[in-house]
Amino acid sequence: xxxxxxxxxxxxxxxxxxxxLFDGLRFEVPAGQVVALIGPxxxxxxxxxxxIGGIDPDYEGDILIDDLVPADAEVPGFVFxxxxxxxxETALGNLLAVKxxxxxxxxRQLLVNVGxxxxxxxxxxxxxxxxxxxxxxxxxxxxxxxxxxxDEPFVSIDRKLARELQALVASVVDRLGLTVxxxxxxxxxxxxxxxxxxxLRGRPVRVxxxxxxxxxxxxxxADHVAAIVSELDMGMRE
Amino acid sequence: MAGSRTPKRQGKIxxxxxxxxxxxxxxxVISMLVQHRLFPSPIVVFIEVYDLAREGLLFPDLAKTLxxxxxxxxxxxxxxxVIGSVLGRFRSLDGLFxxxxxIGLNIPAIVVAITFYIWxxxxxxALIIAVVVNKAxxxxxxxxxGVRDLDYGLSELAHVYRVSFWQRVQKFIVPQLMPYVLTAAxxxxxxxxxxxxxxxxxxxxxxxxxRIGLFFQHFDMKGxxxxxxxxxxxxxxxxxxxxxxxxxxxxxxxxxxx
Numbered sequence: 001x002x003x004x005x006x007x008x009x010x011x012x013x014x015x016x017x018x019x020x021l022f023d024g025l026r027f028e029v030p031a032g033q034v035v036a037l038i039g040p041x042x043x044x045x046x047x048x049x050x051x052i053g054g055i056d057p058d059y060e061g062d063i064l065i066d067d068l069v070p071a072d073a074e075v076p077g078f079v080f081x082x083x084x085x086x087x088x089e090t091a092l093g094n095l096l097a098v099k100x101x102x103x104x105x106x107x108r109q110l111l112v113n114v115g116x117x118x119x120x121x122x123x124x125x126x127x128x129x130x131x132x133x134x135x136x137x138x139x140x141x142x143x144x145x146x147x148x149x150x151d152e153p154f155v156s157i158d159r160k161l162a163r164e165l166q167a168l169v170a171s172v173v174d175r176l177g178l179t180v181x182x183x184x185x186x187x188x189x190x191x192x193x194x195x196x197x198x199x200l201r202g203r204p205v206r207v208x209x210x211x212x213x214x215x216x217x218x219x220x221x222a223d224h225v226a227a228i229v230s231e232l233d234m235g236m237r238e
Numbered sequence: 239m240a241g242s243r244t245p246k247r248q249g250k251i252x253x254x255x256x257x258x259x260x261x262x263x264x265x266x267v268i269s270m271l272v273q274h275r276l277f278p279s280p281i282v283v284f285i286e287v288y289d290l291a292r293e294g295l296l297f298p299d300l301a302k303t304l305x306x307x308x309x310x311x312x313x314x315x316x317x318x319x320v321i322g323s324v325l326g327r328f329r330s331l332d333g334l335f336x337x338x339x340x341i342g343l344n345i346p347a348i349v350v351a352i353t354f355y356i357w358x359x360x361x362x363x364a365l366i367i368a369v370v371v372n373k374a375x376x377x378x379x380x381x382x383x384g385v386r387d388l389d390y391g392l393s394e395l396a397h398v399y400r401v402s403f404w405q406r407v408q409k410f411i412v413p414q415l416m417p418y419v420l421t422a423a424x425x426x427x428x429x430x431x432x433x434x435x436x437x438x439x440x441x442x443x444x445x446x447x448x449r450i451g452l453f454f455q456h457f458d459m460k461g462x463x464x465x466x467x468x469x470x471x472x473x474x475x476x477x478x479x480x481x482x483x484x485x486x487x488x489x490x491x492x493x494x495x496x
Contacts, residue, residue: 053398078398084391088413088491097409098399123491143399 004032004179005066005074005146009052012061014044021047022059023204031146034173034180034217036190038232039200045183046081048205049151052181053078065147077140077148077178081155083132085124091135092120095142102142110138114168130161134168141172148173150182154189166192170217187232191225193217199235209235251478258474278460286464295449296468303445304472306362307434310369311427317370318377318422323415325378326385339382342375351437360441369433376429377422384418416488424481431473 007029014022021044029035037045050056052063054070065073085094095107108120114134124132133153140148150169154162170193173180184190190197195217199209211231215224262280269279278286290296325332325339351368358364388411396406438447439454446465453461 050394055394055398075400076398078395080391080395082391084395086392086409086413089409097405098395098401100402100405125491125493 003146004177006031007052007147007179007181008062008064009048010062010064011048011051011059014047014051014059014061020204022061025200025205025207027198027207027210029179029181031179032177034182034193034195036182036184036194036197037200038184038187038190038197038236039205040236041185043200043202044205045185045200046151048200049149049181049183052076053149074145074147075143077143077145079133079136079140079148079150079153081152083124083129083136085132085135085139087124090121090123091116091127091131091138094124094135095139098139099142107138107142110141111135113141113172114138129157130164133157133161133165137165137169137172141176146178148178148180150180150184152184153182154184154186162189169193174218187229187236188225190232191228192220197228197232199232201236211235276457276459278463280467282460283463283467286460287468290461290464290468296465299444299446299449299465300468300472303434303438303447303469306366306369306438306445307427307430310366310373310434311423311430313366314370314373314426314430315377315419315423318374318426319381319419321374322378322381323385326382332382339375339378342371343379345372347372347433347436348440351433351440355441360443365434365437365442368437369430372433373426373430377426380418380422380425381415384415387418388414413488417492420481420485420488427473427476427481431469435469 009025009027011022011025013020013024025048027035037048039045047056051059052065052070053076054073057071063070065076070076086097089097091111092104092107095110096102096104111117111120111134114137116131116134116138119127119131119135122131124135127135137153153169154165157165166189169180172178173193180193182189182193187197191213194213196210196212198207199211200206201208213220213228220228265280269277269282287296321335321339325335347368350371351365354364354368354371358367392410392414395401396410401410434445435447435450438445439451442448446469450462450465453459453465
């Protein structure tokens with residue numbers, strides 16, 4: 001089993017204009033842990049994920065992935081809120097677009113692993129919304145990163161599909177032992193997938209709760225999940 | 239699938255060819271009603287095309303005009319794509335040179351032609367450069383819009399996955415710009431055909447425009463229409479034989495194209 005990457009985020013300052021978004025925010029994610037960052041929409045979760053992913057380098061402080069700044073660290077697997085596929089490329093082509101040296105057989109296997117057995121030659125326009133999201137997940141896995149960054153990957157899809165994708169992500173993460181940072185506004189996503197939940201709130205953003213989930217992910221039943229959701233809901237409202 | 243020709247598409251092409259036959263039929267009917275030597279029927283014109291081809295005039299003239307149009311098209315497209323891409327990418331340069339493009343777009347073609355003929359004489363070079371100066375701004379504007387419309391989300395995607403520069407160009411940028419390039423090519427070609435002919439009438443040693451100018455001096459409508467028909471046939475062949483195929487190949491992924 002591969003070991004995930006270790007992540008340290010120590011943001012001294014990040015501002016938009018005059019407004020300080022982050023002013024002293026720190027957390028660590030040990031290797032192989034799945035951490036959910038939850039908080040209300042617009043609190044800055046996605047911005048934080050973009051900073052960790054190296055998309056937004058405009059901040060003061062340190063983000064270290066295995067002791068390296070994002071630009072020097074290994075390429076993370078990144079799943080955006082929307083599938084963000086290249087519409088002119090096939091499903092396999094979308095994987096190859098970000099990982100040109102990926103062997104075709106490896107790409108096909110990745111697609112099979114996310115439940116797309118016969119979709120390699122289909123373009124995004126020929127895929128359902130759920131299939132597109134599976135391709136986006138396969139693409140994130142194609143770079144063989146030990147860090148997977150998920151930005152609201154279950155938003156704007158129906159509940160049944162969201163549950164399917166959550167089960168898929170859980171199985172992939174458990175199999176590969178990846179470190180995962182999941183950004184979500186929905187406590188249910190966190191309750192199903194995370195080992196630990198960090199709740200963010202306020203302006204500047206601060207950590208208002210950092211909760212380890214004791215019951216292993218695979219052992220959680222509906223009652224466990226409901227209890228966690230209830231607790232997280234209360235934490236977000238306080 | 240993108241590469242197959244669907245019955246729906248075949249039906250559309252059939253309808254398009256039928257529309258040309260309809261136009262010819264309409265022309266025939268009007269000519270029969272008018273019954274005048276200045277409005278010859280399509281049959282008479284097609285016979286004239288045959289005669290002009292046999293006399294050895296038509297094909298050399300067509301070749302001359304087409305080679306001029308092709309040279310001007312290539313240079314104008316390359317110049318327009320480069321200028322438009324730079325202006326679309328760098329706002330400051332667009333602010334500095336945007337008005338130059340605007341002037342280039344609106345300056346009358348005839349002024350450009352006369353100016354270049356005076357400066358460089360009635361040469362092939364002057365004709366082609368005059369066409370390029372008329373056409374390149376149009377391509378620039380299309381490309382500028384294309385570059386401005388590049389999907390920022392896809393740029394982020396390429397950034398986060400650290401896609402190499404050439405891979406970005408090839409897989410992320412060029413496919414997004416192709417609709418703009420093809421639109422610029424199509425509108426540009428139609429413009430270039432017209433401008434080249436006008437410039438040939440103004441001053442050249444041969445070509446479709448030059449010959450039409452001679453026919454005009456004798457009010458020879460049969461000859462004018464014969465050259466026009468031959469020229470239009472080339473344009474239509476180019477549309478179906480090259481542009482449509484290219485469009486289908488490059489833009490086949492778009493739902494409207496499949």
